[in-house]
Structures are given as C-alpha cells and as structure tokens.
Amino acid sequence: MTFQRNSRVHPARIRQLNDADPVRSGPAVYWMSRDQRAEDNWALTAAIDYSRSSGCPLIVVFCLVDGFLDAVWRQFDFMLTGLQETEAQLHACNIPFIILTGDPEITLPTWLKENRVGCLFTDFDPLRIKLHWLERVIRSVTIPVIQVDAHNIVPCWEAYPRAAFGAYILRRPLMRRMQEFLVDYPELPVMPSIGFCTRNPWRKLYDQAAALDGAPPVCWLDPGSRAAHEMLETFITTRLDQYSDRRNDPCTDAQSHLSPYIHFGQISAQRIVQTILASTSSSSGDMIEQVFIRRELSDNFCFYTPGYDRLDGFPAWARRTLDDHRMDTRYEQVAPERLESAETGDSLWNAAQRELVIRGKMHGYLRMYWAKKILEWSVDPETALATAIRLNDRYSLDGRDPNGYVGIAWSIGGVHDRAWGERPIVGKIRYMSRTGASRKFDIDRYIHMIDELERTEEKEKTDEGISGASKGTGTSNH
Numbered sequence: 001m002t003f004q005r006n007s008r009v010h011p012a013r014i015r016q017l018n019d020a021d022p023v024r025s026g027p028a029v030y031w032m033s034r035d036q037r038a039e040d041n042w043a044l045t046a047a048i049d050y051s052r053s054s055g056c057p058l059i060v061v062f063c064l065v066d067g068f069l070d071a072v073w074r075q076f077d078f079m080l081t082g083l084q085e086t087e088a089q090l091h092a093c094n095i096p097f098i099i100l101t102g103d104p105e106i107t108l109p110t111w112l113k114e115n116r117v118g119c120l121f122t123d124f125d126p127l128r129i130k131l132h133w134l135e136r137v138i139r140s141v142t143i144p145v146i147q148v149d150a151h152n153i154v155p156c157w158e159a160y161p162r163a164a165f166g167a168y169i170l171r172r173p174l175m176r177r178m179q180e181f182l183v184d185y186p187e188l189p190v191m192p193s194i195g196f197c198t199r200n201p202w203r204k205l206y207d208q209a210a211a212l213d214g215a216p217p218v219c220w221l222d223p224g225s226r227a228a229h230e231m232l233e234t235f236i237t238t239r240l241d242q243y244s245d246r247r248n249d250p251c252t253d254a255q256s257h258l259s260p261y262i263h264f265g266q267i268s269a270q271r272i273v274q275t276i277l278a279s280t281s282s283s284s285g286d287m288i289e290q291v292f293i294r295r296e297l298s299d300n301f302c303f304y305t306p307g308y309d310r311l312d313g314f315p316a317w318a319r320r321t322l323d324d325h326r327m328d329t330r331y332e333q334v335a336p337e338r339l340e341s342a343e344t345g346d347s348l349w350n351a352a353q354r355e356l357v358i359r360g361k362m363h364g365y366l367r368m369y370w371a372k373k374i375l376e377w378s379v380d381p382e383t384a385l386a387t388a389i390r391l392n393d394r395y396s397l398d399g400r401d402p403n404g405y406v407g408i409a410w411s412i413g414g415v416h417d418r419a420w421g422e423r424p425i426v427g428k429i430r431y432m433s434r435t436g437a438s439r440k441f442d443i444d445r446y447i448h449m450i451d452e453l454e455r456t457e458e459k460e461k462t463d464e465g466i467s468g469a470s471k472g473t474g475t476s477n478h
C-alpha cells in the first residue's frame with residue numbers, strides 16, 4: 001500500500017480504512033485525537049512522510065468536543081495546556097495546528113471539504129464514541145482515511161485477534177513482538193513553510209472550559225509534554241527503585257503519576273518503555289508489566305468488547321454469580337450522591353474518594369478497594385458499574401480511558417480475573433476488605449495524609465480569598 005511503502009512507520013502500525021485514492025492537489029491532514037503530542041508520534045510521522053513524498057502540505061487538526069464523556073473543567077484545562085504546547089512545537093516546524101469546535105462527525109467532514117483536503121490521517125482509540133466519530137467521518141468523505149496506532153507499542157489489531165482472557169494470554173505475543181516495534185522515533189523535521197500559521201483562540205477556549213460544571217484544575221501536576229518528560233525523569237531517578245516493593249502502599253509515593261499524561265497522549269508509552277529499559281533498576285520489569293502489558297490489555301479488551309462499560313462485557317461466570325446474589329440484603333446501602341460526597345461509614349473509602357476529588361488521581365491500590373466497595377453498597381451491579389464509571393470519569397485526570405473501564409470491570413465484574421470463594425452480594429467476584437488493606441499499609445496514616453491534604457486545600461482557598469471555582473483559572477499555566 002502506498003502509505004506504508006513511503007513511510008518510516010512500521011507497516012503493521014498503519015491501515016487504510018477505506019478504498020479511496022488520495023487527491024494530490026489538496027493538503028494532507030492529521031486529525032489528532034488521542035495522541036496529543038508533536039514528538040514521538042507515529043501518526044504524525046506517517047502524515048509527514050506522506051506530505052514529503054507527495055509534495056502536499058500538512059495541517060494538523062484537533063476537534064474539541066464539549067462535555068466529552070463526563071469530562072469537566074479539570075480535564076479540559078489539563079488538555080488545553082498540553083495542546084497549546086503542541087501548537088508551539090508544530091508551528092516551530094511550520095506545521096499549522098487548527099482547533100475545530102463541535103461534533104467531529106459534523107465539523108470535520110465540512111472543514112475537510114471546504115479546504116479541499118486530499119488525504120486524512122488519524123490516530124487509534126478503541127473507545128466507542130471515537131469509533132463512532134471515525135465511522136461517520138469515513139462515510140462522509142471521498143478521500144483516503146489512514147489510521148495509525150500511535151498509542152500502543154504493538155498495534156492493537158496486530159497484537160491479538162480477539163479479547164484476551166487475561167494478561168497471561170496477551171503477555172506472550174506482546175513480549176515476542178516488542179523489539180520489532182520499539183523502533184527509535186525520528187526527529188520532528190522542519191517542513192517547508194506554507195505561509196499559513198493560525199493561532200487558536202486559547203483565552204476563549206479556557207474560558208469555555210472554566211464555564212463547565214465540575215471539579216477545578218489541580219495544582220500538583222503540570223500538564224503538557226515537557227512536564228510529562230520531567231515526571232518520567234524524576235520517577236526514574238527518585239521512585240522507580242521503590243516501585244516493585246512499595247507501589248501498593250498509598251502512604252509511599254512510589255507510583256509514576258504518568259497516567260494523566262499517557263491518557264492525553266502528552267507522552268508516548270513507547271518512550272516510557274524505552275527509557276525504563278535503559279535504566280538499571282531492579283523494578284524495571286514490574287513497571288514494564290504495568291505500562292506495557294496491562295495498559296495494552298485494556299486497549300485489547302475495549303477494542304474487541306463493544307460493551308466494555310456494561311454488564312454484558314463481563315465474563316459469563318461473573319454475570320451469573322452477580323445475578324445469583326441480586327436479591328441478597330445490602331447490609332449497608334449507600335446512595336450514589338453519598339458516595340460522591342464521601343459520606344459512607346468507612347473512613348478509608350471516604351479518604352480515597354476525597355483524594356480523587358481533590359487531587360484528580362486516586363492511589364492505584366485503593367482504586368480496586370474503592371470500586372469493590374461500590375459494588376457491595378449499591379442496590380444492584382448495574383448501579384455500581386454506572387456509579388464507579390461516572391465518579392472516575394468526572395474526577396480523575398486519567399479517566400475516560402480504556403484502563404479506567406477495564407480497572408472498574410476487573411473490580412466489579414471479574415474481567416481478566418477468575419472466580420473466588422463465594423460471599424454475599426459480590427458472589428464469586430474477588431473480595432477486598434479493610435482488614436486486608438490494613439495488612440498492606442497503615443490506614444490511619446493514609447487517612448491523616450488526606451485530612452492534611454484537605455486542610456491545605458481549604459487554607460489555600462481562604463488565603464487566596466477566592467472560591468474553589470475561580471482558583472483553577474489563577475493557577476493554570478495558560
């Protein structure tokens with residue numbers, strides 16, 4: 001295929017989604033969606049290679065959609081700051097970057113036609129809404145639509161032909177093909193100027209984001225690719241050695257905090273894996289297991305399971321056992337609103353929920369406990385699943401991600417897990433208790449840390465003399 005022949009990108013990473021031929025008189029466009037970065041981006045590389053070999057100018061377009069999958073101000077702010085940095089990097093290479101607002105299935109085909117675009121590149125995302133947009137765009141255009149998996153190390157469609165039952169199934173093909181796909185990224189070239197360089201209306205976009213309901217931006221994590229690379233560097237030099245032994249202890253800062261950056265595509269997982277492999281830490285293997293195998297397992301599940309966020313995505317044994325226990329007495333039923341405001345009878349759970357609301361990121365170990373308790377306290381599994389997804393997507397910076405849907409489906413619906421001993425309400429779904437958690441870490445210390453965090457947050461708000469809502473505007477890095 002032409003697009004593969006003329007590209008430095010591994011041919012298996014690129015696929016044409018329709019039969020159209022390119023129109024060489026018009027520009028090529030990369031519709032950037034999931035991989036919101038200029039560097040280390042195979043989709044952009046493929047578009048650049050096509051532009052150079054065909055002589056067609058290249059433009060990058062991003063479609064900004066209001067209220068995307070429950071996203072609120074916090075997530076939009078993080079994303080916009082990353083995109084602003086991407087714009088600057090692209091402009092330095094003479095590549096125009098245009099933000100379109102509105103539903104991509106409508107705005108994008110219109111814009112492509114108005115600008116007589118000859119060929120469309122895009123990145124890969126297994127989420128339903130993204131697949132739907134893409135399908136509608138393909139139906140509305142007569143130019144080639146080329147997809148490049150710039151998110152996974154082994155392209156999702158190449159790794160395994162169906163949903164893998166568990167990590168043990170996918171690990172082998174991924175490890176076998178890892179080196180083949182860990183090709184060094186080429187440098188971003190300076191393209192010939194096409195005398196067209198628009199600036200996007202950032203102030204207006206930030207104001208629109210701030211007008212959205214919901215949690216304010218966070219102060220502890222700077223958005224953007226530069227900050228992502230700094231976070232990776234700091235993690236490797238100060239925390240990676242502790243990763244194997246301490247990452248399940250919420251009182252120890254041993255996780256990487258890379259998930260928001262990976263989610264918004266501000267850093268590539270391939271770059272993380274190559275950097276970790278070059279380190280000499282004894283924790284490297286455990287980190288690779290998470291950031292490569294477990295993360296790509298999530299994409300595999302969502303890509304091949306249309307109901308990845310519904311009960312019908314759960315394995316049959318899990319659906320059966322949850323059904324068997326539908327009528328069990330819920331000894332402590334907690335309404336979704338009381339969960340959201342952290343008003344349950346479990347101080348550990350409440351602290352985890354407060355961490356999510358304040359920091360936009362809950363510790364990885366507690367995410368499992370948090371979701372499993374939602375199952376125990378909800379009127380039925382459907383309500384539990386919907387509540388966990390809503391809270392995760394609304395407050396978590398890394399929410400609305402295959403990892404989130406799979407993490408919740410693992411906790412509530414036994415996805416990628418096996419049946420365990422039977423208990424009331426949860427049936428054979430793996431159970432987690434506060435007593436079990438107390439064997440892993442000092443629960444009182446964790447709760448105290450979150451109390452402190454909340455006090456600091458309150459004090460900052462009072463000191464600044466402004467409400468929580470206007471605080472984020474002042475701290476964002478626009």
Ligand SMILES: Cc1cc2nc3c(=O)[nH]c(=O)nc-3n(C[C@H](O)[C@H](O)[C@H](O)COP(=O)(O)OP(=O)(O)OC[C@H]3O[C@@H](n4cnc5c(N)ncnc54)[C@H](O)[C@@H]3O)c2cc1C
Binds near residue numbers: 364403
């Ligand atoms: C109920 C529940 C909800 C979750 N929601 C999300 C979510 O919305 N977004 C999200 O990215 N992850 C989610 N996870 C997976 C995991 O908890 C987070 O990826 C991790 O805590 C992110 O923090 P970190 O980057 O500091 O992690 P680290 O431990 O430093 O891991 C590095 C990277 O490895 C990957 N990773 C780590 N653990 C997992 C895992 N269990 N499954 C898949 N990939 C993993 C992530 O890409 C992560 O950024 C969820 C897990 C559960 C149980």
